Amino acid sequence: MPTYLYCILPAGCEAPAASLVGVDAAPVREVRAGPTAAWVSDVPDAVIAPSVARARAHDAVVRDAMSRATPVPARFGQVLAADRDVAALLGQRTSELVASLERVRDCVEMTVRILLAAGPTTGPAPRESGSAYLRWVRERQRARQSVTDQAEFLRGGVARAVEDAGVVREMLWARVAPGARSLEGAHLVPRALVARHRDVVRTAVERTYHTKVMLSGPWAPYTFCAPLHE
Amino acid sequence: MTDDDLALTGDDRLVLGDLLNHVLDKGVVIAGDVTISVADIDLIRVGLGVYITAIQSELDHAAERAATDADLPVLHPARGL
Amino acid sequence: MSSGDRVNGAVPAPRAEVSEGGVDAFEAELRAVARALPDRISADPEHVDSGLARLVLTLVELLRNVLEHQAIRRMDGGSLSDEQIERLGLALMRLDARMTEIKAAFRVTDDDLNIDLGPLGRLR
Numbered sequence: 001m002p003t004y005l006y007c008i009l010p011a012g013c014e015a016p017a018a019s020l021v022g023v024d025a026a027p028v029r030e031v032r033a034g035p036t037a038a039w040v041s042d043v044p045d046a047v048i049a050p051s052v053a054r055a056r057a058h059d060a061v062v063r064d065a066m067s068r069a070t071p072v073p074a075r076f077g078q079v080l081a082a083d084r085d086v087a088a089l090l091g092q093r094t095s096e097l098v099a100s101l102e103r104v105r106d107c108v109e110m111t112v113r114i115l116l117a118a119g120p121t122t123g124p125a126p127r128e129s130g131s132a133y134l135r136w137v138r139e140r141q142r143a144r145q146s147v148t149d150q151a152e153f154l155r156g157g158v159a160r161a162v163e164d165a166g167v168v169r170e171m172l173w174a175r176v177a178p179g180a181r182s183l184e185g186a187h188l189v190p191r192a193l194v195a196r197h198r199d200v201v202r203t204a205v206e207r208t209y210h211t212k213v214m215l216s217g218p219w220a221p222y223t224f225c226a227p228l229h230e
Numbered sequence: 231m232t233d234d235d236l237a238l239t240g241d242d243r244l245v246l247g248d249l250l251n252h253v254l255d256k257g258v259v260i261a262g263d264v265t266i267s268v269a270d271i272d273l274i275r276v277g278l279g280v281y282i283t284a285i286q287s288e289l290d291h292a293a294e295r296a297a298t299d300a301d302l303p304v305l306h307p308a309r310g311l
Numbered sequence: 312m313s314s315g316d317r318v319n320g321a322v323p324a325p326r327a328e329v330s331e332g333g334v335d336a337f338e339a340e341l342r343a344v345a346r347a348l349p350d351r352i353s354a355d356p357e358h359v360d361s362g363l364a365r366l367v368l369t370l371v372e373l374l375r376n377v378l379e380h381q382a383i384r385r386m387d388g389g390s391l392s393d394e395q396i397e398r399l400g401l402a403l404m405r406l407d408a409r410m411t412e413i414k415a416a417f418r419v420t421d422d423d424l425n426i427d428l429g430p431l432g433r434l435r
Contacts, residue, residue, distance in 0.1 A: 055254060056249065109252075129401075130399060130401030131397050132400070133403065134396060137379050138386070214330070215329075216328075217248075223252070241327045241334065
């Protein structure tokens with residue numbers, strides 16, 4: 001029976017409740033191998049098509065695991081042939097998984113999205129001459145670059161603010177492409193500091209940089225963990 | 231998204247968006263990734279990865295940005311082509 | 312179980328907190344996530360063609376970006392005559408027009424090609 005993988009926890013954590021169900025309402029159980037344990041459930045096929053309902057179910061199981069310890073979450077759709085293959089995966093990657101678990105221990109992921117002011121707009125492309133068109137392309141390139149520069153400035157400022165306040169363990173920022181409308185970051189925040197982190201980020205973004213921020217979370221540390229099985 | 235999801239309020243839709251973001255790992259690179267069971271597309275994908283890297287370096291050179299990006303950790307560091 | 316694990320406990324359901332007046336702006340961006348969903352379901356050979364078309368068009372868009380950058384660099388660098396600038400501009404203009412036709416034929420929008428390149432960032 002194909003086995004769907006939700007996340008990895010340190011062995012010794014309390015097993016999933018008998019009532020916990022995951023994708024397509026299948027009961028969740030654990031597979032242990034040495035110092036780690038995987039939460040899994042049975043699925044009918046090796047390929048599980050994503051849907052909003054299934055994605056929610058996946059995240060709900062991962063979030064339940066978070067009540068035990070901060071897990072290494074799997075992305076959607078990781079299916080192995082059977083439980084023994086899950087155990088084999090855990091065995092093959094033990095040191096990597098233990099290191100990952102340690103990296104995220106006691107933390108949650110907060111998604112930070114900061115609104116960027118729109119750069120100067122360029123009108124529609126001129127068609128009357130090649131030179132005019134090329135100059136228009138240059139203007140558009142400059143407009144995009146100004147947004148990128150703004151994002152860099154914001155990133156530096158917010159990163160400093162959260163580091164100075166000691167409210168993040170790690171940060172990862174998305175590369176900001178020309179023309180982006182927001183700056184996105186993933187912050188690994190110790191559980192006890194989530195509220196303080198939120199305050200520090202909002203104060204920095206709203207009062208110092210006069211723009212808007214969206215904070216979502218807490219999430220399991222999806223961004224800080226390598227893919228488990230592809 | 232289903233119609234049910236469209237009925238969500240603003241904040242709920244944002245949470246759903248990020249949920250899908252994280253769980254589905256939306257940063258998966260190219261359409262070819264999906265057709266992974268089709269052998270031909272696998273080959274193109276691998277080749278394309280190398281090619282895209284080279285192009286992006288070109289773009290970075292062309293934009294003549296300061297090379298501080300090399301020190302900047304980026305999202306999804308473990309995934310890559 | 313280490314004592315560190317004991318302090319974990321239940322984690323509240325994820326919420327979004329947005330600065331006043333910011334929901335619409337952020338929502339617009341996250342709608343792109345929903346668009347990613349149909350692509351992932353099309354894992355069967357019947358949909359390979361549209362996937363291939365998107366792949367090819369993405370490559371061409373990438374190339375076009377590089378060409379535009381190079382053209383502007385050369386223009387700014389002063390190494391091009393007026394006639395060369397005109398010819399370059401016309402060529403890029405024609406390429407843009409051709410891309411518009413092809414995208415329309417395959418019913419692919421610019422947003423569809425705005426594929427996240429992972430660590431390399433978005434194309435647009």
